[in-house]
Amino acid sequence: MAQRHLDPTDRAPAKATAHPHPASDTDALASYLRAQATEFLRALRRHRESGASPNGASPATRSAAPPAPPTTHVDTARALRRAARRLSGTLHTFQPVLDADWAEGMRPELAWLSGTLAMEHAYAARLDRLLQALHRLSGSAPLPSPRPVSGRAGAAAPPPATPPTAHPDRGNLTVGAAKAGALLDRQLTLARTRAHSTALQALGSSRFHAVADKVALLASEVPLRTTGPLTAPATAGPTDLRPLATAAEDRLTDAVAALPLVTAGSPYNAQALVHGLSPDPAPHPQDAPWHQVRLLLRLHRYALEVLAGEPTGHTAGTSDTDPGDDCADVRMLAAGEALDRHRDASEAAAAAAQAARTPRIAPATAYALGVLHADQRHEVEAARYAFQHSWHKDPIRLP
Numbered sequence: 190m191a192q193r194h195l196d197p198t199d200r201a202p203a204k205a206t207a208h209p210h211p212a213s214d215t216d217a218l219a220s221y222l223r224a225q226a227t228e229f230l231r232a233l234r235r236h237r238e239s240g241a242s243p244n245g246a247s248p249a250t251r252s253a254a255p256p257a258p259p260t261t262h263v264d265t266a267r268a269l270r271r272a273a274r275r276l277s278g279t280l281h282t283f284q285p286v287l288d289a290d291w292a293e294g295m296r297p298e299l300a301w302l303s304g305t306l307a308m309e310h311a312y313a314a315r316l317d318r319l320l321q322a323l324h325r326l327s328g329s330a331p332l333p334s335p336r337p338v339s340g341r342a343g344a345a346a347p348p349p350a351t352p353p354t355a356h357p358d359r360g361n362l363t364v365g366a367a368k369a370g371a372l373l374d375r376q377l378t379l380a381r382t383r384a385h386s387t388a389l390q391a392l393g394s395s396r397f398h399a400v401a402d403k404v405a406l407l408a409s410e411v412p413l414r415t416t417g418p419l420t421a422p423a424t425a426g427p428t429d430l431r432p433l434a435t436a437a438e439d440r441l442t443d444a445v446a447a448l449p450l451v452t453a454g455s456p457y458n459a460q461a462l463v464h465g466l467s468p469d470p471a472p473h474p475q476d477a478p479w480h481q482v483r484l485l486l487r488l489h490r491y492a493l494e495v496l497a498g499e500p501t502g503h504t505a506g507t508s509d510t511d512p513g514d515d516c517a518d519v520r521m522l523a524a525g526e527a528l529d530r531h532r533d534a535s536e537a538a539a540a541a542a543q544a545a546r547t548p549r550i551a552p553a554t555a556y557a558l559g560v561l562h563a564d565q566r567h568e569v570e571a572a573r574y575a576f577q578h579s580w581h582k583d584p585i586r587l588p
Contacts, residue, residue, distance in 0.1 A: 273300075295403055306388055365552075365555070368551060373544050434489075527573075531573060
């Protein structure tokens with residue numbers, strides 16, 4: 190049975206406010222975790238009030254966050270994902286100073302939640318990306334936007350666009366683009382619908398309620414480690430977090446050093462197309478190290494947020510790089526955006542290749558999907574080049 194916790198605003202815990210000087214001790218970590226937990230609960234309250242969750246929050250979290258103005262399902266889902274990602278990433282980096290059993294049990298649950306909530310948006314964005322690319326490549330009339338999953342009324346239909354004149358050399362591509370777009374729309378809309386149902390089931394499950402209860406407790410009390418080599422005696426003061434943040438930065442630096450940046454600096458990487466055009470449905474072998482760097486860059490950014498003592502009232506951005514974060518420098522933001530584009534393009538290319546493997550499709554449809562796949566793999570290469578170009582620049586702090 191879920192245990193009812195006190196409202197963290199009633200207990201008046203220490204708020205995460207911007208420090209005049211960067212903080213580097215466990216007090217800063219505890220303040221950051223409490224603030225992120227409060228953001229999670231506030232987003233959960235807005236999510237429940239928007240009617241997106243079938244059963245609402247657990248009893249322990251119904252009064253844990255203050256009321257918030259109405260907002261959209263997309264905004265609340267993004268806010269939940271952002272808070273869950275930051276909590277999970279921070280527990281990963283600073284686990285040695287936290288209670289081991291609690292952190293080991295909490296981190297994978299938060300990762301499960303953020304991953305589950307991200308799937309619906311990922312499929313919708315992937316479909317939109319592929320349809321726009323088909324339109325750009327074929328010069329045909331704009332393909333229809335992805336259909337909404339929730340089926341809510343009141344959404345205004347986009348005005349009909351004037352179809353441009355197709356280039357004569359694009360005749361064959363134009364013929365197959367419409368059928369390729371329809372095929373992608375069916376496949377990715379079905380996947381998006383299933384992801385939507387999965388997210389709703391997750392938000393109504395006992396597993397989610399258990400996570401929400403733990404986050405509600407975290408908003409009031411952070412379980413720090415009481416024994417161990419990184420636990421300082423009471424007379425010695427709080428534990429310094431900078432070595433753990435430096436270790437996260439070192440892991441990122443080592444991962445970047447292992448990337449094939451020389452190949453990324455090339456305008457054309459023919460080897461990157463060979464695997465995708467083969468019948469093997471396995472993920473592209475060149476993409477995994479870049480995805481790992483993207484994850485490590487995110488962990489590094491979260492560690493910097495903890496040390497900087499930044500407040501959590503960020504403006505919700507449209508990408509995982511969170512452009513509104515003030516503690517990041519320009520180089521890091523540009524690198525994160527490039528890695529996001531890399532991830533999006535690689536997954537879109539895989540979706541095009543998967544659609545091309547559909548049995549009994551017309552040759553013109555297969556041709557259009559093949560051109561689309563090659564286009565997205567070139568977008569992958571462009572994102573890699575943009576990353577290595579931005580990463581080698583000197584860091585510039587945002588004003």
